[in-house]
């Protein structure tokens with residue numbers, strides 16, 4: 001694992017006995033849903049043996065719990081009680097636990113592993129609704145920042161490079177047209193044996209982008225020092241290679 005000093009000078013393993021490492025490297029991959037962040041984040045974490053932070057999962061968990069508690073509905077025009085969502089967020093015990101079997105990080109909520117039930121578009125919509133609240137974002141901040149105190153980290157989200165890890169070693173903003181992202185989602189659903197309506201998916205994607213990019217607190221946007229990458233016409237491998245090259249240019253060492 002590479003350890004960097006605050007001025008970003010990589011330390012060799014010999015040096016670490018003399019100089020206390022101040023922090024671990026952090027790579028931020030921000031951008032909208034469906035741009036391919038998840039795949040790049042996963043591959044980088046595997047290649048570098050870093051931990052992975054799926055910050056969207058946090059907002060999805062709170063969104064789902066808020067729905068189950070009757071605090072939100074699918075109606076995006078409703079008025080939501082921010083204080084109640086904050087109280088709910090604070091009542092949740094959320095932990096990231098490395099799973100040595102799968103090589104992934106399990107998310108436990110009140111001791112129970114959160115499965116695939118947070119991964120659908122409906123829960124993504126709930127997440128986007130509660131993600132506008134500054135107090136809820138603040139309540140989730142430390143949990144995310146703590147992830148970088150244990151090892152190198154690859155963080156996937158909307159505000160990783162702008163708010164959560166402003167001093168990150170590498171920042172990438174990965175985007176793609178709404179049409180390309182809707183097309184990918186359709187293919188994913190069809191491959192999973194489900195039905196898919198392109199127009200309906202496109203409308204949902206655009207509505208979520210609009211909310212995530214235009215909220216007042218921590219909107220989804222590239223950090224000033226982020227590499228902008230449009231994956232609309234690129235395959236996943238090309239995206240990964242371009243991001244990897246950028247990481248190397250910023251001083252991150254890959255073994256392979």
Ligand code: DC
Nearest residue numbers: 033055056059127128131157158159
């Ligand atoms: O990345 P995702 O689709 O799992 O994220 C779900 C929603 O959570 C997204 O629409 C907005 C919110 N989110 C956020 O506001 N900030 C993050 N860092 C990650 C996700």
